[in-house]
Structures are given as C-alpha cells and as structure tokens.
Amino acid sequence: MYTQDDFQAQRSQLVELLVSGSLEGFESVLDWLLSWEVLSWEDYEGLSLLGQPVSHLARRLLDTVWNKGAWGCELLTAAVQETQADRQPPELPGCWEPHSPHPARDLQSHRPAIVRRLYGHVEGVLDLTQARGFISQYECDEIRRPIFTSSQRARRLLDLATVKANGLAAFLLQCVQELPVPLALPFEDAACKRYMSKLRTTVLAQSRFLSTYDGTENLCLEEIYTENALEIRMEADMAGPLQQSPATLGLEELFSTRGHLNEDADTVLVVGEAGSGKSTLLQQLHLLWASGRAFQEFIFVFPFSCRQLQCLAKPLSVWTLLFEHCCWPDLGQQDVFQVLLDHPERILLTFDGFDEFKFRFMDRERHCCPTAPTSVQSLLFNLLQGNLLKNARKVLTSRPDAVSASLRKHVRTELSLKGFSEEGIELYLRRRHREPGVADRLIRLLRATSALHSLCHLPVFSWMVSKCHQELLLQGGGSPKTTTDMYLLILQHFLLHASPPDSAAHGLGAGLLRGRFPTLLRLGRLALWGLGTCCYVFSTKQLQAAHVDSEDVSLGFLVRAKRVVPGSTAPLEFLHVTFQCFFAAFYLALSADTPPSSLRHLFNGHGPGCSPLARVLPKLCVRGSGCKEGSVAALLQGAELHNLQITAAFLAGLLSQERQGLLAECQVSEKALLCRQACTRQCLARSLRKHFRSIPPAVPGEAKSMHAMPSFIWLVRSLYEMQEERLAWEAVRRLDVGHLKLTFCSVGPAECAALAFVLRHLRQPVALQLDHNSVGDIGVEQLLPCLGVCKALYLRDNNVSDRGICKLTEHALRCERLQKLALFNNKLTDGCAHSMAKLLACKQNFLALRLGNNHITAAGAEVLAQGLRANTSLQFLGLEPLGSS
Numbered sequence: 039m040y041t042q043d044d045f046q047a048q049r050s051q052l053v054e055l056l057v058s059g060s061l062e063g064f065e066s067v068l069d070w071l072l073s074w075e076v077l078s079w080e081d082y083e084g085l086s087l088l089g090q091p092v093s094h095l096a097r098r099l100l101d102t103v104w105n106k107g108a109w110g111c112e113l114l115t116a117a118v119q120e121t122q123a124d125r126q127p128p129e130l131p132g133c134w135e136p137h138s139p140h141p142a143r144d145l146q147s148h149r150p151a152i153v154r155r156l157y158g159h160v161e162g163v164l165d166l167t168q169a170r171g172f173i174s175q176y177e178c179d180e181i182r183r184p185i186f187t188s189s190q191r192a193r194r195l196l197d198l199a200t201v202k203a204n205g206l207a208a209f210l211l212q213c214v215q216e217l218p219v220p221l222a223l224p225f226e227d228a229a230c231k232r233y234m235s236k237l238r239t240t241v242l243a244q245s246r247f248l249s250t251y252d253g254t255e256n257l258c259l260e261e262i263y264t265e266n267a268l269e270i271r272m273e274a275d276m277a278g279p280l281q282q283s284p285a286t287l288g289l290e291e292l293f294s295t296r297g298h299l300n301e302d303a304d305t306v307l308v309v310g311e312a313g314s315g316k317s318t319l320l321q322q323l324h325l326l327w328a329s330g331r332a333f334q335e336f337i338f339v340f341p342f343s344c345r346q347l348q349c350l351a352k353p354l355s356v357w358t359l360l361f362e363h364c365c366w367p368d369l370g371q372q373d374v375f376q377v378l379l380d381h382p383e384r385i386l387l388t389f390d391g392f393d394e395f396k397f398r399f400m401d402r403e404r405h406c407c408p409t410a411p412t413s414v415q416s417l418l419f420n421l422l423q424g425n426l427l428k429n430a431r432k433v434l435t436s437r438p439d440a441v442s443a444s445l446r447k448h449v450r451t452e453l454s455l456k457g458f459s460e461e462g463i464e465l466y467l468r469r470r471h472r473e474p475g476v477a478d479r480l481i482r483l484l485r486a487t488s489a490l491h492s493l494c495h496l497p498v499f500s501w502m503v504s505k506c507h508q509e510l511l512l513q514g515g516g517s518p519k520t521t522t523d524m525y526l527l528i529l530q531h532f533l534l535h536a537s538p539p540d541s542a543a544h545g546l547g548a549g550l551l552r553g554r555f556p557t558l559l560r561l562g563r564l565a566l567w568g569l570g571t572c573c574y575v576f577s578t579k580q581l582q583a584a585h586v587d588s589e590d591v592s593l594g595f596l597v598r599a600k601r602v603v604p605g606s607t608a609p610l611e612f613l614h615v616t617f618q619c620f621f622a623a624f625y626l627a628l629s630a631d632t633p634p635s636s637l638r639h640l641f642n643g644h645g646p647g648c649s650p651l652a653r654v655l656p657k658l659c660v661r662g663s664g665c666k667e668g669s670v671a672a673l674l675q676g677a678e679l680h681n682l683q684i685t686a687a688f689l690a691g692l693l694s695q696e697r698q699g700l701l702a703e704c705q706v707s708e709k710a711l712l713c714r715q716a717c718t719r720q721c722l723a724r725s726l727r728k729h730f731r732s733i734p735p736a737v738p739g740e741a742k743s744m745h746a747m748p749s750f751i752w753l754v755r756s757l758y759e760m761q762e763e764r765l766a767w768e769a770v771r772r773l774d775v776g777h778l779k780l781t782f783c784s785v786g787p788a789e790c791a792a793l794a795f796v797l798r799h800l801r802q803p804v805a806l807q808l809d810h811n812s813v814g815d816i817g818v819e820q821l822l823p824c825l826g827v828c829k830a831l832y833l834r835d836n837n838v839s840d841r842g843i844c845k846l847t848e849h850a851l852r853c854e855r856l857q858k859l860a861l862f863n864n865k866l867t868d869g870c871a872h873s874m875a876k877l878l879a880c881k882q883n884f885l886a887l888r889l890g891n892n893h894i895t896a897a898g899a900e901v902l903a904q905g906l907r908a909n910t911s912l913q914f915l916g917l918e919p920l921g922s923s
Contacts, residue, residue, distance in 0.1 A: 042104065045111035049100060055118055056096035057301055061429060062187055062383065063121050064092055067099075069150045069193070070117035076103065076110045079200060086197075091302040141207035142200050149196065152210075155217050156192035157380070163213055164195065172206040173198060184407040185428065187380040229370025230377050234337060237365045241339055242328035245321045263322050264466040265289070266315045266497070267456035267812075267837075268308075270297035287453065289322060290332045293431065294451075303450040304424050305432045309441060310455030311784060312616050312684065313498030316435035317600075319455065320390050323433070327386070336386040336431070338378065340364045343600065344395035345574040345611070347418065353411035356426055378427075379408060385430035387421065393440035393680060394615065396572030401444055423448045438784065439680040439748075456812045457495040457786065459837075466497070470504040480507055488819045489519040492787030495816065498614055499524060506531045520759050521788070522691025525620045532594050555628075555704050557590045562625025565618040569681050570673025574618065575599045575611045595621070619681055623688035627714060628706050632670050634717040639674035640686045641721035642728075683752040691759035693718050719765060725753050726769050733775060741776025741805070751780070751789055758792035767799040776829075777805045785811035790820035798824040803855045805830035815842030822849045830858035830886075840869035847873040851880055858886040862916070868898030875905030882911050890918030 045052075056064055068085060071077045077085070081102050085095055103110045145152060156163060161182075168178045173195075181194045199207040248259040270285045285296055292306060310316045320341065326332035327339050340360055347363075354363070357375055361367060367374040378385060397415035405412045405420045408427070412420075420426045422434065422445070438454075446452065458466060464481050471477040480503065484491040493499040503510065506527050510517065518524045533550050551558075564584040568574060576584075576596070586596070595617060596610045612618040626632050626640070666672060674682065692701065693715040702708050733744045757766050778797075785793070785808055797804070806828050813821070813836040822845070825831070831846075843866060850856050866889060878884060894902075899917060906912065 040108060040112040040115070042108050042111055045104065045108075045115070048115070052100060052115070052118065053093070053096050054295055055122065056099070057093050061092055062189060062381070064095065065190065065193060066121040066150070067114070067117045069153055070120055071103075071114065072146050073149045074113050074117075076106060076113045076117075093301040141211050144211060145196055145199055145207055152196065152214050153189055153192045155214050155219070156195070157188050158376075159217050160188050160192045160195065163210070163217075164191070166213065167195070167206065167209065170209065172202070172204060172209055184409070185425075187382075188376065189380060227370070227373060227377070229367065229373050232369055233365075233367040233374045236368065237338060237340075238328050240365050241324050241341060244341065245324035245328060248318065248321065259318075259321060259325055262466075262469050263318065264458065264462050264469065264497075266319060266462070267459055268292075268319075269454045269456060271309070271452040271454050289319060290326070292323065292433065292453070293333075297451050297453075299449055299452060300447065301450070302424075303448050304429060305422050305434055305449050307441065307446075307449045307452045308433065308435045308455055309438045309452065310435070310457070311496065311786075312437060312680070313496045313614060314455045314457050315497040316455055317390050318497065320388050320433065320435060323388065333386065335384070337381075337384040339386045339388070341388045342390070344389055344391045344393075344418075346599065347389075347414050348394075348396050348572070349575060350414045353413055354417060355411045356408035356417070356421075358411065359417060382427045382430035385427060386433070387427075387430060388433045388435075389418065389422075390435050392434050392436035393678070394572070394574050399442055399445040401448070437680050440678070456837075458497060458500060459495075460815060463491075463494045463500055466500050467504060471507065476507065476511075479511055480504075483510060483517065487517040488816065489791055490517045490524075492791050492816050492820050493518075493521065493524060495787055495812075495814070498616065502528050519791075520691055520761065521755075522688055522694075522697075522759050525617070525688065526697075529620075536593050551700065552704050554593070557593060558621070558624060559629055560584060560586050560590055561593075561595055562621040562623075562629065565612065565621035566625050566670070566673055567668075568612075568618060569622050569678070569685065570676040572676070572678060574615060575609075578609070581610065615681065616684060619684040620688050623685045623692055626670070626685070626689055627692040627711075628701060628704060630707070630710070632714070634710075634713040636669070636671040636674065637689070637714060637717045638721055639671050640682055640689065641718075641725050683749065687752065687756045687759050690718055690722065690756040691761075694760040694762060696761055719760075722753060722756055722760075722765070723769060725749070727772075729753070730773055742774060743777040743779065744773075744775040745779040746783060748783075751783055751785065751792075754796050755789065755792045758795045761795075763799075766796045770796055770799050771801060773800060774802060775804060776802070777807065779807045780811070781807060781809045783811060785813060785817070787812075787814060787817035787820055790817035794821050794824040798827055800824075800827045803827055803829040805832070805858070807832040808836065809834035809860070811836055813838060815839055815845075818842035818846050822846070825849055825853050825856060827855065828853070829855050830860075831856065832858075832860040833864070834860055835863040838864040838866070840865075840867055843870045844873040847877045850877060854883070856881075857884055860886070860888040861892070862888055863891045866892035866894060868893075868895055868901070871898035871901035875901050878902070878905030878912060879908035882909065884909065884911055886914040886916075887912065888914070888916035890916045 056067065065086070068077065068082060072082055085099055085102070087095070099114070103114045164173075164178055164181060167173050168175065173181075177198060181191050181198075186194065196210070199210050246259060248257045248262055265288070268287045268289065270287065287294060287296075292308075308316060308319065323333065324339060324341055327334070327336060333339070342359075342364065350363070360378065361371065361375070395415075395418070399419055399422075401419065401423055403416050403419070404425055405416050406425050417426070421430075422432060463484065464477075467480050468477040471480065484494060484503070490503070494503055502524050509527060509531060518527055530550070533554055537550065537553070564576065564581070564586055567584065568576065573580070576586075581587075581591075590596075591610065595613060597613060599609055599611045612621070626637065677685070691697070693711070698711065698715070701711055729747055729750055730744075732747065733742065735742070757769055780793075783789075790808075790813055793806075797806070804827060806824075807830075809832050811817075813833060815838060817836070818833070818838055819842065821831075825846070838861065843861065843864075846859075847870075850859075871894065874887065874889070878887070894917065902915075902917075906915070
C-alpha cells in the first residue's frame with residue numbers, strides 16, 4: 039500500500055520529474071488531479087499563477103497533496119506517470135446529457151479528454167464563444183497571448199467557464215461534443231512526420247563528416263571524434279578546501295540534472311577557450327541525435343552558428359529562423375509550426391560561437407510573439423531567456439570572456455570544456471594517423487618535448503601537430519615551444535604545399551616568405567578589418583574590397599564557411615578565429631601602414647585603465663576622436679577583448695629577437711621593425727606595472743598577496759611568446775608579493791609554461807596558488823623551472839595523477855624554499871606514496887602536506903608513515919578520505 043512515507047521518500051524525484059519537462063507537462067498533471075477531485079478549485083487557482091517558476095509550483099503542489107493524505111499522494115504519482123507516458127486520456131462519453139445540471143463539474147471531470155479534444159480547434163471555439171457573447175474581446179485576447187500553447191489556451195477557456203455563470207460551461211459542453219475525435223497525436227500527422235524526417239536527414243548530412251580546419255579533408259566524425267574533458271562549472275565562492283572536484287560528464291550527459299544554477303532556465307552553456315573543440319562537440323551531438331543513438335527525447339533539433347546569424351540584417355521571427363534559416367517544411371507549414379509551439383519541450387536549439395556574435399547580451403527588451411519579426415539579436419536573446427519557445431532546450435557555446443553576469447542568470451547549467459587529456463591527445467593522433475608507426479613516433483616526440491606537449495591539450499594544436507607531422511618528424515629543425523612557433527609552422531606547411539617541390543628543403547626561409555608576402559599582407563588586412571568590425575565570414579564583395587583574389591584564397595587559409603545560412607552572401611572564413619588573429623598580428627608587425635603608436639590599443643585599449651564609460655556604452659560612441667574610421671587604431675579599439683589578447687600574444691611572438699632576422703628579410707624597414715618591437719616591450723611592461731600597482735598593501739603581520747586580474751595570464755603568455763629572458767626578468771623584478779593567487783583562471787599546461795618562464799625570475803619566494811584549474815601532469819612538468827622560487831604550491835582540483843606528482847616531488851627535493859604542498863581533489867593513489875614519503879624524510883624544513891579527497895588507501899598511508907617517522911618539521915598532514923567534509 040502506498041503511504042505518505044513512500045511519497046516523502048520520493049519527493050526529490052517527483053520535483054525533478056515535474057520540473058524537468060515543461061509547464062505544459064505540469065499543467066497536464068493538474069488536469070488529471072482536477073478530474074479525480076484530488077485538487078479543489080481553490081487549490082488549482084493557487085497552483086496556476088502566471089510568472090511563477092515551475093520549481094516553486096511543483097513544491098507547492100507536493101505540499102498541497104501531502105495534506106490530502108495517502109490517497110492523494112498515490113493519485114499524484116499516477117498523474118505524473120500518465121503525463122510522462124504521454125498517453126491519450128480516455129475518450130469522452132458517447133453523448134452528454136442535454137441539460138446537465140452541473141456543466142462546470144462535467145467539464146472538470148473530463149478535463150484531460152476535453153483539453154485533448156479542443157487541441158487544434160481552440161481558435162475556432164474562441165471565435166464562436168466571443169461571437170455568442172460568452173466572453174469579451176479582452177478575455178479572448180488574454181487567452182490568445184502568444185506565450186500560450188494551444189493546450190494552454192484550451193485550459194484557460196475551461197477556467198473561464200468554471201467561474202462564469204453566463205452559460206459558457208454548457209455551451210462548451212455542446213461544442214466539444216460536436217468536435218471531431220482526434221485520431222492521432224500531433225507528431226503522427228503526415229506533414230509533421232515528413233518534416234521530422236527531412237530535418238533529421240538534413241542534420242545528419244551536415245554532421246556526418248568533420249571538415250578539417252583547412253577544409254582539405256572530410257573525415258568521418260565517428261572515426262575521428264575524441265572525447266573532450268567536460269566539467270560542471272563550480273562557483274568560486276562554493277569551493278572550500280574539501281569541496282568535491284567538479285563532476286566530469288560525457289557528452290550524452292549534457293542535460294544531466296546535476297549542477298543546476300537556475301532550475302527554471304532552459305539554456306545549457308558550454309564554455310571553452312579558442313580551439314578547445316566546442317564546435318566539434320556540438321557536431322557530435324547533432325550526429326548522435328540524427329543517427330538515433332542519443333538525445334531522442336528531442337524530436338526537433340535546430341543547429342545555428344552565431345557568426346552566421348549576425349550576418350542577417352533583416353528582422354526575423356521564430357518562424358523565419360527555424361524554417362527559412364534551418365529547414366523548410368514541404369507540407370503544412372502552419373500545422374508544423376503549431377506543433378513546435380505546442381510542444382517546445384521536444385525542441386533543442388544549438389547556437390555555436392556566442393563569443394563571435396557582435397551584439398552583447400541584454401535582457402531589457404522583451405519579445406514574446408513567435409510570429410512577429412524582430413532583430414536577430416533580440417530574437418536570440420529572448421530565446422535564451424525563455425520569452426520565446428519557453429521550455430525548449432538551448433545549448434550555447436562560447437569563450438568564457440564573452441559570457442556576462444546578466445547572461446548567466448538565464449543559464450540552467452554551465453559546463454567547461456577543458457580540452458584533451460593526455461590519453462585523449464594520444465587517442466586523437468592514433469585515429470588521425472593509422473599508417474604503421476607514424477602515430478607512435480609523434481607521441482614519442484610529444485613526450486620528449488614537454489613545451490609542445492603542453493600546447494596539445496587544445497584540439498586545434500593537436501590538429502596542427504597532425505597536419506605538420508612530416509615537418510616535425512623529418513625536418514629536424516627543433517620542436518616548437520610557443521603558440522607563435524606552431525602557427526609559423528603551419529604557415530610554412532601551407533606555403534610549401536603551394537610552392538614548387540624543391541622549396542621543401544629550405545623551410546620557412548626568407549625566400550618562401552618574401553614570395554608570398556603581398557598575399558599574406560592582404561590576408562592580414564582582411565583579418566584585422568574583420569576583428570575590428572566583429573566580422574568572421576566574408577562575402578565576395580568584402581574580399582574584393584580587401585583585394586583578396588582567387589590565388590590568395592588558393593593558399594588554403596580561407597575556407598568555405600560551415601553551416602552557411604541559406605541566402606547568406608558570406609561564403610569564406612579563416613580556418614579558425616585564432617588564424618584570423620595570427621594574420622592580423624602578421625599585418626600589424628609587417629605592414630608599412632601600421633604606426634607603432636597604434637599598438638598601444640592592442641595592449642591597453644580595453645585594459646584596467648580604460649574609461650569606465652567605454653565599458654558601458656557601445657564602442658562606436660566612445661571611440662577616440664583621433665582615430666580615423668578604418669584606421670589600424672580604430673579597428674583595434676573596435677575588436678573584442680579576447681581576440682585582442684590572442685592577437686597581442688601573436689604580435690609579441692612575431693616581434694621577438696628570434697624572429698627579427700626572418701621578418702627583416704621580407705624587405706620591411708629595419709627601423710620600423712625595431713620601433714614596433716620597442717613599443718610592444720614598452721606596452722607589456724607598462725601593463726604589468728599597472729597590475730603590480732593595483733596590489734593593495736599587506737595586512738599587518740601577513741604576507742602581501744596578489745589575486746591576479748583577468749588579463750594577468752594573457753600578459754604573462756605574451757612575455758613567454760617573446761622568449762626573452764631579460765624582458766621577463768625586468769617585468770617581475772619589482773614584484774614584491776608573498777602570495778600569488780591564480781584560482782579559477784583557466785590555467786592549463788601552456789599557461790604553466792608561461793608562468794614558469796616569468797616567475798622563476800622573482801627575487802623573493804612566493805606561495806603560488808593554482809587551485810581549480812586544468813594544470814594536469816603536463817602542466818606540473820611545465821611548472822618545475824619556477825619551483826625553486828616557490829615556498830608553497832597549491833594545486834587543489836587540477837586533475838593531477840601519480841605521474842605528475844612523482845616528477846614534482848623528485849624536483850622538490852632540490853628546492854630548499856618549498857615548504858608546503860596542497861593537492862586536494864586530484865587523482866592521486868598509493869602509487870605516489872613512496873615519492874611523498876621520500877620528500878618527508880629528506881626535507882627537514884617541510885611544514886604542510888595536504889592530500890585529502892584523493893584515492894590514497896590505508897596501504898598508502900602506511901608508506902607515508904615511514905617518511906613521517908624521519909621528519910621533525912611537519913606541522914600539518916591532511917589525509918581526509920574521498921567524499922568527507
């Protein structure tokens with residue numbers, strides 16, 4: 039027998055079921071409970087308040103039913119099961135009593151069946167009831183509000199009949215009896231089934247093959263797709279010292295019930311750095327749905343690209359977006375659209391690359407009518423907020439910097455795409471190179487060159503290594519260390535493939551670069567113009583204006599745009615947005631039209647010192663009066679911050695001492711190059727000084743602490759790109775802090791290499807806090823050069839395993855200053871216990887070792903105890919078991 043205790047035990051699952059669907063599903067549950075008289079009319083009115091979050095209403099419903107006793111609890115569970123099964127309600131009796139004394143009660147007793155019978159006919163019934171004078175024009179307009187589905191309009195008409203004493207209930211009984219019996223669910227309608235088939239076929243065709251960045255290969259996505267680390271984003275203020283590591287999800291768990299920030303929102307946000315694989319992840323999602331292997335709770339999936347959408351200048355509606363810009367129904371357009379509006383919970387919309395959408399998110403302009411045209415930005419923003427197609431699921435991808443606090447308010451779950459694990463890199467290379475021995479040689483090369491290995495956790499770099507595998511394995515010119523090195527290598531690859539065969543032996547020499555110099559400058563000017571105007575796809579007219587011809591395009595850096603919106607005139611785009619930034623930096627470094635003074639906008643145009651007004655008002659309204667429209671300075675001021683930072687790092691790498699000879703051979707003025715190099719150095723130094731001056735004075739009795747500002751990592755990366763030891767020394771020699779905090783800063787292995795390159799020049803020992811990042815074993819290896827200046831190293835929640843820690847402890851034995859290690863929430867096992875024991879036994883100045891929330895067992899603790907017996911200095915040892923708090 040079902041009891042109230044059983045009901046209470048299932049409460050959380052019932053809330054989840056009531057909330058996970060749509061408002062339509064919740065109202066269907068209410069229909070059943072009304073018809074079974076579990077709810078009184080007063081109960082129902084309190085549970086059908088417009089504007090209330092479904093989660094609040096669901097909990098209120100459970101409280102109301104609990105007070106009804108065990109029978110009510112049992113019937114609520116049955117109502118949820120009926121709604122979840124999507125079964126048709128029992129059909130109405132063959133005939134109504136002609137003069138029912140209680141028409142309102144009859145409407146309530148058969149409410150689920152009546153709502154089903156009215157579906158598809160509610161507009162005609164509304165017209166009829168208004169024409170007969172039963173409802174007013176105002177009441178009719180209220181029921182017809184565009185936010186309501188057909189079923190919801192039917193319910194509101196029945197609600198009116200319950201409270202009106204003018205004969206409306208009796209009239210509705212008669213109307214419903216005369217309506218045809220629905221033969222099938224709306225999804226089984228011929229026009230709808232044909233559209234579903236066409237949409238699935240279209241999405242399958244778009245997603246089956248993975249077009250490589252250069253567009254020269256079409257690889258079967260199933261054969262090449264490699265899992266990317268996907269984590270639920272943790273709020274910084276929730277991360278205590280014993281906080282569990284963020285949950286790692288598989289792609290098929292994208293709509294998991296874990297990690298909800300806002301239960302009433304519909305949008306899943308996936309953030310990741312440029313090149314981390316966001317677009318490929320969405321493509322895999324589309325493929326899994328279209329091939330019927332996952333995400334089958336959605337009947338309609340509509341993929342969109344934000345960089346394509348922003349090309350749409352004309353106003354558009356939901357109808358226009360779904361049908362004209364994704365997939366057109368061949369039959370019954372109005373019927374298909376009505377099904378979409380009535381069942382938004384069966385719809386998934388994906389929007390790729392929100393960071394490339396030139397309009398910043400705002401939630402001030404509300405637009406609720408799905409058939410009324412509005413601007414593309416208003417349409418997208420209202421879809422994300424749920425003002426349009428409420429309960430339809432949306433997946434939005436973006437780089438982290440483009441996501442504002444106002445957008446996060448409308449996000450259900452935020453996930454971070456962390457890139458390839460070490461195993462993922464190897465798996466990707468093996469899938470790309472099935473020829474005997476090639477993948478093995480590449481993997482050995484990466485393991486032997488940790489700087490190159492550290493770059494490859496981003497899939498775009500793994501692709502570059504794969505693309506340039508012959509140059510890396512056969513040329514013997516030394517392995518790339520920096521991002522600029524990798525992009526110059528890929529530049530060499532493309533130029534060699536477009537050159538005579540005998541050029542291959544010379545590498546990226548002056549002759550090869552000089553021969554294509556005009557083309558590279560034209561591509562660079564186009565790239566810079568695109569960044570400054572937030573344009574990432576280029577029409578034929580724009581290419582002609584930039585003097586980019588078919589021969590320039592044939593080099594392969596511009597490729598056909600993916601998922602072009604029908605009717606769009608923007609056919610070409612750069613291989614990847616990072617390539618667009620690289621070419622813009624190439625133009626800034628080598629064009630005669632670049633005044634050195636304009637480079638300051640690249641480094642501090644949006645920095646901490648810029649006007650507060652410039653961060654609030656549109657860029658065009660506050661652009662400096664001295665910037666001529668279309669000039670380099672104006673374009674840099676108009677570019678997005680994240681693209682500026684990538685471009686600045688490339689510029690620093692191109693203007694390094696190591697590249698000076700190569701660039702000088704391009705017949706560019708040596709004086710101009712030296713000027714730009716000096717300006718870049720000066721800008722970097724000035725920006726770092728601003729950071730250091732912003733550090734508040736130390737609290738008496740405590741070490742001076744610096745919490746890195748968002749652009750600190752970028753400035754350090756730029757210094758690393760220049761690869762100039764003296765410049766790094768000058769940058770930090772005045773930095774006097776005892777604690778450097780870089781938590782939640784998206785620090786990966788490549789950032790670790792840059793930090794070590796710069797921080798090893800500190801004069802005073804520092805506690806380096808890198809908690810809640812993506813350091814991993816490769817990153818730990820990159821940090822070793824600066825371990826000598828660290829008095830403490832905090833690596834909580836960084837996916838570090840025994841291999842990384844064993845290397846760290848081996849190096850730490852030679853670092854006299856290092857006294858504390860914090861390694862909570864990693865992947866440590868008993869395999870690292872011997873290394874830790876040796877560290878404790880040999881370092882008699884070691885003070886604290888924190889190993890909680892790992893996988894160290896009693897056997898590992900016994901090994902640690904052996905090291906403890908020989909240690910006389912340790913003050914704290916943390917070994918909290920996994921899952922404790």
